Amino acid sequence: MPLIKVQTSLAAPDQAQVESLLKDLSASLASHLSKPESYVMTAFEAGIPMTFGGTTDPVCYIEIKSVGTMGGNRTKAMSQDFCTQVESALGVPKNRIYIEFADAAGAMWGWNGSTFG
Numbered sequence: 001m002p003l004i005k006v007q008t009s010l011a012a013p014d015q016a017q018v019e020s021l022l023k024d025l026s027a028s029l030a031s032h033l034s035k036p037e038s039y040v041m042t043a044f045e046a047g048i049p050m051t052f053g054g055t056t057d058p059v060c061y062i063e064i065k066s067v068g069t070m071g072g073n074r075t076k077a078m079s080q081d082f083c084t085q086v087e088s089a090l091g092v093p094k095n096r097i098y099i100e101f102a103d104a105a106g107a108m109w110g111w112n113g114s115t116f117g
Contacts, residue, residue: 001109001116002066004029004082005043009059010090012046021089028085032078033066039111058092062099067106067116075101 004025012018022042030037052059062082064070070078078101083094106117 001039001104001111002029002033002035003041003043003063005045005063006086007045007048007050007061007063008090008092009048009050009056010046010092012044013090017089018044018046021085024085024089025082028081029064029078032074032081033068033070035066052096052098058090058096060086060090060092060097062086062097063102064099065102065104067104067109069103070101071103 006021006025022044026037026040026042029042030040050056050059050061064078064082079099082099083097086092086097087094107115109116
């Protein structure tokens with residue numbers, strides 16, 4: 001049920017680098033949310049035309065969605081962690097990364113022919 005999706009204006013790095021980043025993000029998201037990693041989904045999209053602050057310098061947008069409540073200290077910790085991981089892996093500065101956190105009601109998240117609510 002947790003999802004982390006990274007979109008960037010950069011060209012895609014090599015496949016091994018992308019897979020390594022996605023596996024690291026998956027493990028981190030499971031840990032932050034105290035949920036089994038077997039339910040975590042990751043996605044990576046590169047080469048997306050984007051601007052930030054009126055420039056086309058490298059930029060990332062990250063979506064984090066989950067069933068349940070993420071707010072407060074949890075999202076602050078995740079923002080720090082995921083910005084650091086993405087900056088290290090892709091070279092996009094933290095100040096050019098936006099993260100959207102979205103809680104979903106269980107009935108609004110489907111899996112395996114049913115929902116979580």
